[in-house]
Amino acid sequence: MMAMLVFFVLAFFFMAIQTTLFQFFPAWLGGPDLVFILVVFVAYRFDWLGGLVLVVFCGWMMDIASGLYLGTYPVVYLFVFALLKLLAANSPLREGLYQIPMVGISYFVVQLLFYGFFVVIQPEALPEWNWAQVVRETFILLVASIPCFLALNSLFEVLSRRRFVSKILIRRSGNRFR
Amino acid sequence: MGFFHQLALESLGPVQVLLTRASSSVVALKDDYVALWYVREENKRLLNIIDKHKQDLDEYREAYTRNRNLESELGFKRSADFPPLTARVVGKDPSFWFQTLVVDRGRSDGVVVGMVARTSQGVAGQVIQVSKNYSKILLANAPSSAIDAIIQKNRVRGVLKGAGETGYQLHYVLKNSDVTVGDRVVTAGVGGMFPSGVPLGVVAAVRSQSRGMFLEVDVTPAVDFERLEVLFINLGEQQKIDEELGAGERKGE
Numbered sequence: 436m437m438a439m440l441v442f443f444v445l446a447f448f449f450m451a452i453q454t455t456l457f458q459f460f461p462a463w464l465g466g467p468d469l470v471f472i473l474v475v476f477v478a479y480r481f482d483w484l485g486g487l488v489l490v491v492f493c494g495w496m497m498d499i500a501s502g503l504y505l506g507t508y509p510v511v512y513l514f515v516f517a518l519l520k521l522l523a524a525n526s527p528l529r530e531g532l533y534q535i536p537m538v539g540i541s542y543f544v545v546q547l548l549f550y551g552f553f554v555v556i557q558p559e560a561l562p563e564w565n566w567a568q569v570v571r572e573t574f575i576l577l578v579a580s581i582p583c584f585l586a587l588n589s590l591f592e593v594l595s596r597r598r599f600v601s602k603i604l605i606r607r608s609g610n611r612f613r
Numbered sequence: 614m615g616f617f618h619q620l621a622l623e624s625l626g627p628v629q630v631l632l633t634r635a636s637s638s639v640v641a642l643k644d645d646y647v648a649l650w651y652v653r654e655e656n657k658r659l660l661n662i663i664d665k666h667k668q669d670l671d672e673y674r675e676a677y678t679r680n681r682n683l684e685s686e687l688g689f690k691r692s693a694d695f696p697p698l699t700a701r702v703v704g705k706d707p708s709f710w711f712q713t714l715v716v717d718r719g720r721s722d723g724v725v726v727g728m729v730a731r732t733s734q735g736v737a738g739q740v741i742q743v744s745k746n747y748s749k750i751l752l753a754n755a756p757s758s759a760i761d762a763i764i765q766k767n768r769v770r771g772v773l774k775g776a777g778e779t780g781y782q783l784h785y786v787l788k789n790s791d792v793t794v795g796d797r798v799v800t801a802g803v804g805g806m807f808p809s810g811v812p813l814g815v816v817a818a819v820r821s822q823s824r825g826m827f828l829e830v831d832v833t834p835a836v837d838f839e840r841l842e843v844l845f846i847n848l849g850e851q852q853k854i855d856e857e858l859g860a861g862e863r864k865g866e
Contacts, residue, residue, distance in 0.1 A: 454715070455703070455704055455705075458705045468708070499749075500715065501704075501705075501711055501713055503713060503741070503757065549710070550710075559757065559774070560756055561710050561777075562710070562756050562775075562776055562777025562778070562779070563776070563777070
Protein backbone atom coordinates (compact mmCIF):
# COMPACT_ATOMS: atom_id res chain seq x y z
CA MET A 436 0.00 0.00 0.00
CA MET A 437 2.81 2.38 0.89
CA ALA A 438 4.56 1.53 -2.35
CA MET A 439 1.41 2.30 -4.31
CA LEU A 440 0.95 5.64 -2.61
CA VAL A 441 4.54 6.62 -3.21
CA PHE A 442 4.35 5.61 -6.84
CA PHE A 443 1.13 7.58 -7.24
CA VAL A 444 2.96 10.69 -6.10
CA LEU A 445 5.94 9.78 -8.25
CA ALA A 446 3.75 9.47 -11.36
CA PHE A 447 2.32 12.88 -10.63
CA PHE A 448 5.77 14.46 -10.40
CA PHE A 449 7.08 12.64 -13.44
CA MET A 450 4.24 14.02 -15.47
CA ALA A 451 4.81 17.53 -14.12
CA ILE A 452 8.52 17.31 -14.94
CA GLN A 453 8.08 16.10 -18.49
CA THR A 454 5.45 18.74 -19.31
CA THR A 455 7.52 21.60 -17.89
CA LEU A 456 11.25 21.16 -17.42
CA PHE A 457 11.81 18.98 -20.46
CA GLN A 458 10.32 21.68 -22.70
CA PHE A 459 13.46 23.74 -22.17
CA PHE A 460 15.61 21.03 -23.70
CA PRO A 461 16.72 21.58 -27.31
CA ALA A 462 14.29 20.28 -29.92
CA TRP A 463 16.73 17.67 -31.24
CA LEU A 464 17.18 16.22 -27.74
CA GLY A 465 13.49 16.11 -26.91
CA GLY A 466 12.45 14.67 -23.56
CA PRO A 467 12.10 11.05 -22.38
CA ASP A 468 8.62 9.87 -21.50
CA LEU A 469 9.17 9.29 -17.78
CA VAL A 470 5.58 8.21 -17.22
CA PHE A 471 6.00 5.46 -19.82
CA ILE A 472 9.14 4.25 -18.03
CA LEU A 473 7.14 4.17 -14.82
CA VAL A 474 4.36 2.17 -16.47
CA VAL A 475 6.84 -0.44 -17.70
CA PHE A 476 8.41 -0.62 -14.25
CA VAL A 477 4.99 -1.08 -12.67
CA ALA A 478 4.29 -3.91 -15.11
CA TYR A 479 7.44 -5.66 -13.95
CA ARG A 480 7.25 -5.15 -10.23
CA PHE A 481 3.65 -4.68 -9.15
CA ASP A 482 0.89 -7.23 -9.00
CA TRP A 483 -2.06 -7.15 -11.37
CA LEU A 484 -4.53 -5.20 -9.26
CA GLY A 485 -2.16 -2.61 -7.85
CA GLY A 486 -0.46 -2.20 -11.19
CA LEU A 487 -3.75 -1.72 -13.01
CA VAL A 488 -4.81 1.02 -10.63
CA LEU A 489 -1.48 2.78 -10.97
CA VAL A 490 -1.41 2.48 -14.74
CA VAL A 491 -4.96 3.80 -15.16
CA PHE A 492 -4.05 6.72 -12.92
CA CYS A 493 -0.97 7.48 -15.02
CA GLY A 494 -2.98 7.34 -18.22
CA TRP A 495 -5.71 9.49 -16.79
CA MET A 496 -3.25 12.16 -15.70
CA MET A 497 -1.52 12.15 -19.09
CA ASP A 498 -4.91 12.49 -20.78
CA ILE A 499 -5.65 15.55 -18.71
CA ALA A 500 -2.26 17.15 -19.17
CA SER A 501 -1.64 16.52 -22.83
CA GLY A 502 -4.16 14.22 -24.44
CA LEU A 503 -6.57 15.37 -27.07
CA TYR A 504 -8.92 12.40 -27.18
CA LEU A 505 -9.87 11.36 -23.68
CA GLY A 506 -9.14 7.76 -22.95
CA THR A 507 -6.21 7.47 -25.35
CA TYR A 508 -3.44 7.30 -22.79
CA PRO A 509 -5.24 4.96 -20.34
CA VAL A 510 -5.88 2.51 -23.18
CA VAL A 511 -2.29 2.70 -24.38
CA TYR A 512 -0.84 2.25 -20.90
CA LEU A 513 -3.22 -0.58 -20.06
CA PHE A 514 -2.21 -2.33 -23.27
CA VAL A 515 1.50 -1.97 -22.43
CA PHE A 516 0.92 -3.12 -18.86
CA ALA A 517 -1.08 -6.18 -19.84
CA LEU A 518 1.27 -7.13 -22.65
CA LEU A 519 4.39 -6.92 -20.50
CA LYS A 520 2.71 -8.74 -17.64
CA LEU A 521 1.74 -11.61 -19.92
CA LEU A 522 5.10 -11.73 -21.67
CA ALA A 523 7.09 -11.58 -18.44
CA ALA A 524 5.07 -14.26 -16.65
CA ASN A 525 7.26 -17.33 -16.31
CA SER A 526 9.65 -16.23 -19.03
CA PRO A 527 13.23 -14.94 -19.18
CA LEU A 528 11.86 -11.50 -20.10
CA ARG A 529 11.28 -10.96 -16.42
CA GLU A 530 15.03 -10.83 -15.81
CA GLY A 531 16.78 -7.53 -15.30
CA LEU A 532 18.79 -8.01 -18.48
CA TYR A 533 15.69 -7.70 -20.64
CA GLN A 534 13.89 -4.95 -18.80
CA ILE A 535 15.62 -1.98 -20.44
CA PRO A 536 15.37 -3.31 -24.01
CA MET A 537 11.71 -4.10 -23.39
CA VAL A 538 11.15 -0.45 -22.51
CA GLY A 539 12.41 0.59 -25.94
CA ILE A 540 10.69 -2.21 -27.84
CA SER A 541 7.35 -1.64 -26.14
CA TYR A 542 7.59 2.12 -26.72
CA PHE A 543 8.35 1.65 -30.40
CA VAL A 544 5.58 -0.91 -30.86
CA VAL A 545 3.11 1.34 -29.05
CA GLN A 546 3.99 4.26 -31.35
CA LEU A 547 3.42 2.07 -34.39
CA LEU A 548 0.11 0.72 -33.13
CA PHE A 549 -1.01 4.15 -31.97
CA TYR A 550 -0.33 5.69 -35.34
CA GLY A 551 -1.84 2.73 -37.18
CA PHE A 552 -5.00 2.97 -35.10
CA PHE A 553 -5.47 6.64 -35.89
CA VAL A 554 -4.68 6.12 -39.56
CA VAL A 555 -7.68 3.81 -39.68
CA ILE A 556 -10.02 5.74 -37.38
CA GLN A 557 -9.14 9.34 -38.11
CA PRO A 558 -6.25 9.80 -40.55
CA GLU A 559 -6.10 13.56 -40.21
CA ALA A 560 -5.84 13.54 -36.44
CA LEU A 561 -2.08 13.02 -36.27
CA PRO A 562 0.92 14.51 -38.07
CA GLU A 563 2.79 12.46 -40.66
CA TRP A 564 4.80 9.52 -39.44
CA ASN A 565 8.42 10.46 -38.92
CA TRP A 566 10.80 7.52 -38.62
CA ALA A 567 13.73 9.65 -37.55
CA GLN A 568 11.80 11.26 -34.74
CA VAL A 569 10.31 8.03 -33.43
CA VAL A 570 13.67 6.25 -33.50
CA ARG A 571 15.33 9.19 -31.79
CA GLU A 572 12.68 9.31 -29.08
CA THR A 573 12.98 5.57 -28.54
CA PHE A 574 16.73 5.85 -28.16
CA ILE A 575 16.45 8.75 -25.72
CA LEU A 576 13.89 6.78 -23.73
CA LEU A 577 16.22 3.78 -23.61
CA VAL A 578 19.09 5.88 -22.31
CA ALA A 579 16.89 7.58 -19.72
CA SER A 580 15.35 4.32 -18.55
CA ILE A 581 18.66 2.97 -17.21
CA PRO A 582 19.07 5.41 -14.31
CA CYS A 583 15.29 5.56 -13.85
CA PHE A 584 15.01 1.80 -13.44
CA LEU A 585 17.93 1.74 -11.02
CA ALA A 586 16.35 4.46 -8.92
CA LEU A 587 12.87 2.97 -9.08
CA ASN A 588 14.20 -0.47 -8.17
CA SER A 589 15.98 0.92 -5.12
CA LEU A 590 12.91 2.86 -4.09
CA PHE A 591 10.65 -0.15 -4.53
CA GLU A 592 12.94 -2.36 -2.50
CA VAL A 593 13.12 0.18 0.30
CA LEU A 594 9.34 0.52 0.36
CA SER A 595 8.78 -3.22 0.18
CA ARG A 596 10.95 -3.85 3.22
CA ARG A 597 8.79 -1.57 5.34
CA ARG A 598 6.07 -3.88 6.41
CA PHE A 599 3.82 -2.61 9.18
CA VAL A 600 2.87 -5.92 10.74
CA SER A 601 0.84 -5.81 13.92
CA LYS A 602 2.70 -7.56 16.74
CA ILE A 603 -0.57 -8.89 18.09
CA LEU A 604 -1.08 -10.91 14.94
CA ILE A 605 2.40 -12.43 14.96
CA ARG A 606 2.12 -16.08 15.82
CA ARG A 607 4.60 -17.33 18.29
CA SER A 608 5.67 -20.91 17.99
CA GLY A 609 6.29 -22.96 21.09
CA ASN A 610 10.00 -23.26 20.28
CA ARG A 611 11.77 -21.41 23.04
CA PHE A 612 15.19 -22.14 21.64
CA ARG A 613 14.75 -20.44 18.25
CA MET B 614 90.71 69.31 -17.90
CA GLY B 615 94.18 68.16 -16.76
CA PHE B 616 96.09 65.17 -18.07
CA PHE B 617 95.33 62.95 -15.06
CA HIS B 618 91.65 63.78 -15.23
CA GLN B 619 91.55 62.76 -18.85
CA LEU B 620 93.46 59.59 -18.12
CA ALA B 621 91.03 58.68 -15.35
CA LEU B 622 88.07 59.31 -17.56
CA GLU B 623 89.53 57.30 -20.42
CA SER B 624 90.22 54.41 -18.05
CA LEU B 625 86.81 54.49 -16.42
CA GLY B 626 84.84 54.78 -19.62
CA PRO B 627 85.33 51.30 -21.06
CA VAL B 628 84.59 49.71 -17.70
CA GLN B 629 81.37 51.68 -17.47
CA VAL B 630 80.46 50.66 -20.99
CA LEU B 631 81.08 47.03 -20.16
CA LEU B 632 79.06 47.13 -16.99
CA THR B 633 76.21 49.03 -18.63
CA ARG B 634 75.97 46.49 -21.41
CA ALA B 635 76.08 43.63 -18.92
CA SER B 636 73.37 45.15 -16.76
CA SER B 637 71.22 45.77 -19.83
CA SER B 638 71.41 42.08 -20.60
CA VAL B 639 70.49 41.20 -17.04
CA VAL B 640 67.54 43.62 -17.09
CA ALA B 641 66.39 42.16 -20.40
CA LEU B 642 66.64 38.69 -18.93
CA LYS B 643 64.61 39.81 -15.96
CA ASP B 644 61.93 41.40 -18.14
CA ASP B 645 61.69 38.37 -20.43
CA TYR B 646 61.75 35.70 -17.77
CA VAL B 647 61.52 36.65 -14.14
CA ALA B 648 58.67 39.13 -14.60
CA LEU B 649 56.80 36.46 -16.53
CA TRP B 650 56.65 34.29 -13.44
CA TYR B 651 53.50 36.15 -12.43
CA VAL B 652 52.03 36.41 -15.91
CA ARG B 653 50.40 33.01 -15.66
CA GLU B 654 48.43 33.98 -12.54
CA GLU B 655 47.60 37.35 -14.07
CA ASN B 656 46.41 35.57 -17.22
CA LYS B 657 44.20 33.25 -15.21
CA ARG B 658 42.77 36.16 -13.27
CA LEU B 659 42.02 38.11 -16.44
CA LEU B 660 40.45 35.04 -18.10
CA ASN B 661 38.19 34.58 -15.08
CA ILE B 662 37.14 38.21 -15.34
CA ILE B 663 36.41 37.75 -19.05
CA ASP B 664 34.36 34.63 -18.35
CA LYS B 665 32.36 36.48 -15.75
CA HIS B 666 31.79 39.38 -18.12
CA LYS B 667 30.73 36.97 -20.86
CA GLN B 668 28.26 35.39 -18.49
CA ASP B 669 26.93 38.79 -17.50
CA LEU B 670 26.69 39.74 -21.15
CA ASP B 671 24.70 36.60 -21.93
CA GLU B 672 22.34 37.37 -19.06
CA TYR B 673 21.91 40.95 -20.20
CA ARG B 674 21.28 39.81 -23.77
CA GLU B 675 18.65 37.37 -22.57
CA ALA B 676 17.06 40.03 -20.36
CA TYR B 677 17.10 42.51 -23.25
CA THR B 678 15.56 40.03 -25.68
CA ARG B 679 12.96 39.03 -23.14
CA ASN B 680 12.22 42.65 -22.43
CA ARG B 681 11.78 43.37 -26.13
CA ASN B 682 9.46 40.39 -26.51
CA LEU B 683 7.39 41.37 -23.51
CA GLU B 684 7.23 44.96 -24.73
CA SER B 685 6.00 43.69 -28.05
CA GLU B 686 3.35 41.54 -26.36
CA LEU B 687 2.35 44.43 -24.12
CA GLY B 688 2.06 46.73 -27.10
CA PHE B 689 -0.12 44.15 -28.83
CA LYS B 690 -2.29 43.81 -25.72
CA ARG B 691 -2.78 47.57 -25.47
CA SER B 692 -3.66 47.95 -29.12
CA ALA B 693 -5.75 44.77 -29.42
CA ASP B 694 -9.22 45.16 -30.81
CA PHE B 695 -10.55 42.51 -28.43
CA PRO B 696 -10.55 42.13 -24.63
CA PRO B 697 -7.36 40.12 -24.08
CA LEU B 698 -6.75 37.94 -21.05
CA THR B 699 -3.05 37.35 -20.51
CA ALA B 700 -2.24 33.70 -19.87
CA ARG B 701 1.12 32.16 -19.13
CA VAL B 702 2.05 28.77 -20.57
CA VAL B 703 2.71 26.40 -17.66
CA GLY B 704 2.87 23.02 -19.37
CA LYS B 705 3.29 21.56 -22.83
CA ASP B 706 2.44 18.23 -24.38
CA PRO B 707 5.59 16.09 -24.24
CA SER B 708 4.67 13.83 -27.20
CA PHE B 709 4.75 14.98 -30.78
CA TRP B 710 1.37 13.49 -31.63
CA PHE B 711 -0.81 16.08 -29.92
CA GLN B 712 -0.02 19.78 -29.98
CA THR B 713 -1.51 21.05 -26.75
CA LEU B 714 -0.43 23.21 -23.86
CA VAL B 715 -1.76 24.26 -20.49
CA VAL B 716 -2.15 27.89 -19.40
CA ASP B 717 -2.77 29.37 -15.97
CA ARG B 718 -6.19 30.88 -16.69
CA GLY B 719 -9.49 29.08 -16.23
CA ARG B 720 -13.18 29.37 -15.59
CA SER B 721 -12.66 31.74 -12.70
CA ASP B 722 -11.07 34.19 -15.16
CA GLY B 723 -13.94 33.93 -17.64
CA VAL B 724 -12.40 31.40 -19.99
CA VAL B 725 -14.73 28.97 -21.76
CA VAL B 726 -14.17 26.22 -24.30
CA GLY B 727 -13.88 27.55 -27.81
CA MET B 728 -12.12 30.82 -27.08
CA VAL B 729 -9.26 31.76 -29.37
CA ALA B 730 -5.72 32.22 -28.07
CA ARG B 731 -3.49 34.69 -29.87
CA THR B 732 -0.08 36.28 -29.61
CA SER B 733 1.31 39.43 -31.16
CA GLN B 734 2.45 37.28 -34.08
CA GLY B 735 -0.91 35.70 -34.87
CA VAL B 736 -3.29 32.89 -34.01
CA ALA B 737 -1.87 30.41 -31.51
CA GLY B 738 -4.77 28.07 -30.87
CA GLN B 739 -8.12 27.44 -29.28
CA VAL B 740 -9.27 26.50 -25.77
CA ILE B 741 -10.48 22.88 -25.65
CA GLN B 742 -10.71 22.12 -21.93
CA VAL B 743 -11.23 24.38 -18.94
CA SER B 744 -10.98 23.88 -15.20
CA LYS B 745 -11.36 26.44 -12.47
CA ASN B 746 -7.86 27.91 -12.77
CA TYR B 747 -6.28 26.25 -15.80
CA SER B 748 -7.12 25.63 -19.43
CA LYS B 749 -5.83 23.35 -22.14
CA ILE B 750 -5.26 24.88 -25.53
CA LEU B 751 -5.10 23.05 -28.85
CA LEU B 752 -2.41 24.73 -30.89
CA ALA B 753 -3.17 25.87 -34.41
CA ASN B 754 -0.45 23.59 -35.84
CA ALA B 755 -2.20 20.47 -34.49
CA PRO B 756 -3.40 18.20 -37.31
CA SER B 757 -6.92 18.29 -35.90
CA SER B 758 -6.97 22.07 -36.16
CA ALA B 759 -8.58 23.67 -39.22
CA ILE B 760 -8.89 27.40 -39.84
CA ASP B 761 -10.56 29.18 -42.74
CA ALA B 762 -7.82 31.16 -44.41
CA ILE B 763 -7.21 33.39 -47.41
CA ILE B 764 -4.16 34.52 -49.32
CA GLN B 765 -3.95 38.18 -48.45
CA LYS B 766 -2.93 39.50 -51.87
CA ASN B 767 -5.74 38.00 -53.96
CA ARG B 768 -8.22 36.60 -51.37
CA VAL B 769 -7.85 33.00 -52.59
CA ARG B 770 -9.63 30.84 -50.03
CA GLY B 771 -8.50 27.63 -48.44
CA VAL B 772 -8.52 25.67 -45.19
CA LEU B 773 -5.36 25.90 -43.11
CA LYS B 774 -4.65 22.61 -41.35
CA GLY B 775 -1.96 21.94 -38.84
CA ALA B 776 0.93 19.68 -39.79
CA GLY B 777 2.56 19.28 -36.41
CA GLU B 778 6.11 20.52 -36.10
CA THR B 779 6.38 21.22 -39.82
CA GLY B 780 3.81 24.03 -39.59
CA TYR B 781 0.68 24.29 -41.70
CA GLN B 782 -0.73 23.11 -44.97
CA LEU B 783 -3.28 25.08 -46.93
CA HIS B 784 -5.83 22.75 -48.42
CA TYR B 785 -8.47 23.10 -51.15
CA VAL B 786 -6.59 25.72 -53.17
CA LEU B 787 -7.39 25.17 -56.82
CA LYS B 788 -4.56 24.58 -59.24
CA ASN B 789 -5.39 27.67 -61.28
CA SER B 790 -4.98 29.92 -58.21
CA ASP B 791 -2.17 32.44 -58.10
CA VAL B 792 -0.20 31.32 -55.06
CA THR B 793 3.53 31.91 -54.77
CA VAL B 794 6.18 31.49 -52.11
CA GLY B 795 6.16 34.46 -49.78
CA ASP B 796 2.43 35.17 -49.95
CA ARG B 797 0.92 36.06 -46.62
CA VAL B 798 -1.91 33.90 -45.27
CA VAL B 799 -4.51 35.41 -42.93
CA THR B 800 -7.77 34.30 -41.35
CA ALA B 801 -10.84 34.55 -43.55
CA GLY B 802 -13.20 35.35 -40.70
CA VAL B 803 -15.73 32.80 -41.95
CA GLY B 804 -17.72 31.07 -39.25
CA GLY B 805 -17.10 33.82 -36.73
CA MET B 806 -14.61 31.91 -34.62
CA PHE B 807 -11.54 33.76 -35.84
CA PRO B 808 -11.78 37.44 -36.85
CA SER B 809 -10.68 38.19 -40.39
CA GLY B 810 -7.22 39.42 -41.25
CA VAL B 811 -5.30 37.86 -38.36
CA PRO B 812 -1.88 36.68 -39.58
CA LEU B 813 -1.46 32.93 -39.84
CA GLY B 814 1.76 32.50 -41.78
CA VAL B 815 3.67 32.80 -45.01
CA VAL B 816 3.61 30.41 -47.97
CA ALA B 817 6.82 28.36 -47.90
CA ALA B 818 6.30 25.97 -50.81
CA VAL B 819 3.78 25.34 -53.56
CA ARG B 820 3.54 22.00 -55.35
CA SER B 821 1.26 20.90 -58.11
CA GLN B 822 0.85 17.19 -58.57
CA SER B 823 -0.25 15.67 -61.84
CA ARG B 824 -3.29 14.17 -60.13
CA GLY B 825 -5.96 16.06 -58.26
CA MET B 826 -7.40 19.51 -58.64
CA PHE B 827 -5.73 21.22 -55.67
CA LEU B 828 -2.31 22.61 -54.98
CA GLU B 829 -0.17 21.41 -52.08
CA VAL B 830 0.74 24.56 -50.19
CA ASP B 831 3.08 24.53 -47.19
CA VAL B 832 2.78 27.51 -44.88
CA THR B 833 5.33 28.62 -42.30
CA PRO B 834 3.45 29.68 -39.16
CA ALA B 835 3.59 33.28 -38.07
CA VAL B 836 3.70 32.11 -34.47
CA ASP B 837 6.79 30.37 -33.11
CA PHE B 838 5.12 27.45 -31.34
CA GLU B 839 8.40 26.29 -29.81
CA ARG B 840 8.80 29.52 -27.84
CA LEU B 841 5.32 30.25 -26.60
CA GLU B 842 5.46 31.76 -23.12
CA VAL B 843 2.51 34.15 -23.00
CA LEU B 844 -0.84 34.00 -24.81
CA PHE B 845 -3.83 36.31 -25.01
CA ILE B 846 -7.21 34.67 -24.77
CA ASN B 847 -10.00 36.55 -26.52
CA LEU B 848 -12.65 37.03 -23.86
CA GLY B 849 -14.81 38.94 -26.29
CA GLU B 850 -16.03 35.69 -27.76
CA GLN B 851 -17.72 34.71 -24.50
CA GLN B 852 -21.04 36.15 -25.61
CA LYS B 853 -20.82 34.55 -29.05
CA ILE B 854 -19.97 31.16 -27.57
CA ASP B 855 -22.79 31.47 -25.03
CA GLU B 856 -25.21 32.28 -27.84
CA GLU B 857 -24.04 29.31 -29.90
CA LEU B 858 -24.26 27.00 -26.92
CA GLY B 859 -27.71 28.33 -26.12
CA ALA B 860 -28.84 27.82 -29.73
CA GLY B 861 -27.53 24.27 -29.63
CA GLU B 862 -29.45 23.51 -26.44
CA ARG B 863 -32.66 25.03 -27.85
CA LYS B 864 -32.32 22.84 -30.96
CA GLY B 865 -31.93 19.81 -28.77
CA GLU B 866 -35.11 20.65 -26.94
